[in-house]
Amino acid sequence: IEMGIAAGWPQHLPKSVVRAPLKRVLRLASNDDLMHYEENKLLEEEALVTARERVEVYGLDMSLVDVEYRFDNRKITFFFTSEGRVDFRELVRDLASIFRTRIELRQIGVRDEACMIGGLGICGRELCCSTFLHEFRPVSIRMAKDQNLSMNPSKISGTCGRLLCCLNYAHHVYVDAKKRLPARNARVMTPDGRGVVEAVDLLKEEVRVRLDRNGEQDVEVYHLSDLKD
Numbered sequence: 001i002e003m004g005i006a007a008g009w010p011q012h013l014p015k016s017v018v019r020a021p022l023k024r025v026l027r028l029a030s031n032d033d034l035m036h037y038e039e040n041k042l043l044e045e046e047a048l049v050t051a052r053e054r055v056e057v058y059g060l061d062m063s064l065v066d067v068e069y070r071f072d073n074r075k076i077t078f079f080f081t082s083e084g085r086v087d088f089r090e091l092v093r094d095l096a097s098i099f100r101t102r103i104e105l106r107q108i109g110v111r112d113e114a115c116m117i118g119g120l121g122i123c124g125r126e127l128c129c130s131t132f133l134h135e136f137r138p139v140s141i142r143m144a145k146d147q148n149l150s151m152n153p154s155k156i157s158g159t160c161g162r163l164l165c166c167l168n169y170a171h172h173v174y175v176d177a178k179k180r181l182p183a184r185n186a187r188v189m190t191p192d193g194r195g196v197v198e199a200v201d202l203l204k205e206e207v208r209v210r211l212d213r214n215g216e217q218d219v220e221v222y223h224l225s226d227l228k229d
Helices: 030-057 089-099 108-115 141-146 172-180
Strands: 065-071 075-081 102-107 189-190 193-201 204-214 217-225
Touching: 030 065, 030 075, 030 089, 065 108, 075 089, 075 108, 089 102, 089 108, 189 204
Parallel strands: 075 102
Antiparallel strands: 065 075, 189 193, 193 204, 204 217
């Protein structure tokens, strides 16, 4: 049994967006249920402290991130990160004897860790993964290059140390724009004559062009629609 919070009003959804199988809602939570839920939260804090102490005793190369009591207290799940595989069988038996219930240790990735802990991104907003992002899509350095972003790791990495998930959001817009706009150093024809592209603004669909005018070089900015074939 688990307790959750209704995230929206009841509504009819097409089968294509429903993730089967759906879990059954048993009942509305009572005041006793809410009190028990809060008690479990306090127990989780205590369990995390105890488990971290036991990890140190066994000298295991793992970092405990979070702990979750099942609502009926029949199971405790500890979430941890580690660079490799960890033999935690002795630790599980130890924790089971301490808490007198079923114990599960679940290894998670650094993105899952950021999702659980939460925080603020470099944009100043709450992390996408801890608010609305429920699926981690692949992100590549190519996406940053396509968007003309700085290759400075601190600029394109999230709190998890991986590439920003938001590089995915507008990537297709930049890819489409790059297909239509001339590349840097390309020769183009403008209303003021021929020139060479010095820079490209993909979102504004503008290019900065160095023009050859009577032996002098001027730089002008043109919209894509101003360029001639």
